[in-house]
Amino acid sequence: MARSYQTVTAEEFTAAAGLGEWRVEGDQAVVRFRTGDFVTGLALVNEIGRLAEEANHHPDLTLSYPEVGIRLGTHDTGTVTDADVALAQAITAVAQELGVPVVADS
Numbered sequence: 685m686a687r688s689y690q691t692v693t694a695e696e697f698t699a700a701a702g703l704g705e706w707r708v709e710g711d712q713a714v715v716r717f718r719t720g721d722f723v724t725g726l727a728l729v730n731e732i733g734r735l736a737e738e739a740n741h742h743p744d745l746t747l748s749y750p751e752v753g754i755r756l757g758t759h760d761t762g763t764v765t766d767a768d769v770a771l772a773q774a775i776t777a778v779a780q781e782l783g784v785p786v787v788a789d790s
């Protein structure tokens with residue numbers, strides 16, 4: 685049975701617990717984590733992969749030496765939904781466990 689999604693506004697998304705440093709740009713939520721090196725980036729990417737498979741909900745990831753970039757939206761609706769809120773919160777928690785800060789967007 686297909687999952688039902690609840691679209692959320694940008695304000696609702698960033699007001700959700702732990703998501704204050706994410707941004708909503710159009711139909712995607714975005715954040716960058718300052719991993720500081722490639723090995724830490726790989727560790728974060730692997731954790732995100734585990735969370736995504738557990739949730740059957742998948743972000744777009746950019747892995748570079750100093751950072752991991754994340755873009756997250758619900759393909760099935762073309763919007764940001766409650767599934768994105770839940771996955772973003774889980775990602776934010778594992779980044780905190782790895783001691784990886786968010787890059788504060790200027």
Ligand SMILES: C[C@H](O)[C@H](O)[C@H]1CNC2=NC(N)=NC(=O)C2=N1
Nearest residue numbers: 740741742743757758759760761
């Ligand atoms: C068939 C499979 O369950 C769907 O395609 C899932 C897979 N992962 C997904 N990930 C994201 N971000 N959005 C979706 O709508 C989505 N749908």
